[in-house]
Amino acid sequence: MNNIKWITKASLSLMALAAFASAQEAIPFKVYGFADMNVQYNKSASSFNTQFLGPDTMSISLGHANIYFDFNPNTHIKALLEVGFSSTKSSLAYNIGSDTNLFVDSKGSPISDMQVISAATAMKMAQLADSILGKGATAAQLEAAAPGTTASVETNVSKVVAAAHAAQVANAQNARRFQNISIQRAYFDLVLNDGNNLRMGQFITPAGIWNVDHGSPVVLTIRQPMETSIVPIFPESQLGLMYFGRQYLGDHDLNYNVYVTTGRTGPSAASIGHGYDNSIDKPSDLAYGGHVGLKLDMLKGISIGASAMTGTMREKYQNQQASLDIISMLLDTVGEAKVQNVVYNDYFNIKDREFIYGGDAKIEVGKLTLQGECNYRRIDNEKDNQSGTTNMLGYYGLLAYKLPLGTDYALTPYAMYENVGWKSSNGGAGSITDDGINGFYTVAAGLNFSIFTNFHFKLEYDRLQLLLNSKSSASFPSSIKEKDLVSNIISSQFSVAF
């Protein structure tokens, strides 16, 4: 009797378990994510490098907290939303205070501050002469009658220009400090079979290895190669349509994808508050690309891949213009002149076309991992009457050796070298010129300590060397030498996947 009771109880338990598991399988919605915290100390040989790395201070920050919302209602539909919360400073090479697009003429071409100040001063002086000395009086007559008036007016106009810049810089600095919520990816998949799938939405550009492996628990190092982060040769993510799949060749896998998108997103490298708006006016403005990869079932694993992409980078503005151009508007801010005959003009602040090619390889032999990527990017300036070109080449190599420490811990020492260089002609394109700096290299060495799989503690040393273009006219002061363009960085990071 007792045996029957026990068997019945056990059967009920197993049935309940099966029902629970079945229900678990049916759960279409999952939430997971990762977070990391960073401590970093920079020491740069000159202030120039701080544009890339921030000031020479120790900083502690919650680097990222990314949440994934994974919705899989049935066999053929999958949706994924990844929202990133970040408190790290922007690592873009902003050049604060030199936004050449603060003032533009009626064609949208930049006007320097000095041109604006000079023209506005002349106009103001003419107005003052007219009102004080009578109609037809000249600025020279006014200056003769009241010496110092020109200098005084010029000072006032300069203050207006400076105030305009200050507001802009403050906005930019706020944007750097508090850039916080971003949608890393948001797409849904139409899953037909392993070989044929369709993805729609914003997705990580499937180029190479590191562009896809972007979460701190996945990435072995603290600082990613700059060609996939600070100066991304392939865009990090894109908005569009992707066809992807996988074919099985015996024990080996062939994976592939092709996509059509609106092209590179995000801020441009050149100026504050500006970026690529992906305006698409005609089919040729779209971006096209793809990746093919072969995973060989040899050693512990060998992967090789090739990526290519072409697209446009555009930023279109509607500029407000008055009959007296920007000068009238400036004077209006000090309460003197009036803006007349306001018109609106469309113009391209940025209009470039890029061609990108890349190769990647990863070899795992026992506990050893060797990984490398090489990417080339050519950018052509397609703005009217401009023909600048910039060529960029980046490559890196990573060597790591994993030392298991029992079943729950592992220590992985690693070393990485990266080199990125660029060369421009006719003023360059993509807001990149080789005037002054034409590349950099980094050397990194570190330790990655894995704890219970989900937790990682990393300690890393980086040395960044910016490279001077000795052949350029060099907008740099001649006193700056290459030895001044070195930064040493010590970083630690704690990350968790949940």
Next chain:
Amino acid sequence: MNIFYKTLVTFLALAGLALAGDFVVIVNPANTASSISSAELKRIYTGKMTQFGGQKAVPINLGDADPLYAEFVSSITKMSPADYKQFWVDAQIKGEGTAPMMQRNSAAAKMIVATIPGAIAYVDASVVDATVKKLNMK
């Protein structure tokens, strides 16, 4: 006598290990496949192959305390159990899927396979019965 005793103990120990490492692969009877290769198993348990035998593949792992788990993971995926866990953490962050469902032991895994049409599991041969279909290894 001493040598005979040691040999016997060694033999019994090896026989025990061999038994502990013996797993069979089972699927739901709705699955049309009758055999499976190691490469296919690896792809299913690493999330690469999402359909098998006319069904959406639903792989089921045994708990890591079960000796079959380490045996299966190391022989089929060619990863250590720790590396296999890390593989799924990485895959999740990359947006490539989530780790397979896990069951405490072979009996529980078999019950799930009998319930879910696309389910596939590796279990101890002793639990296999008519509610599931055993696959031959290619």
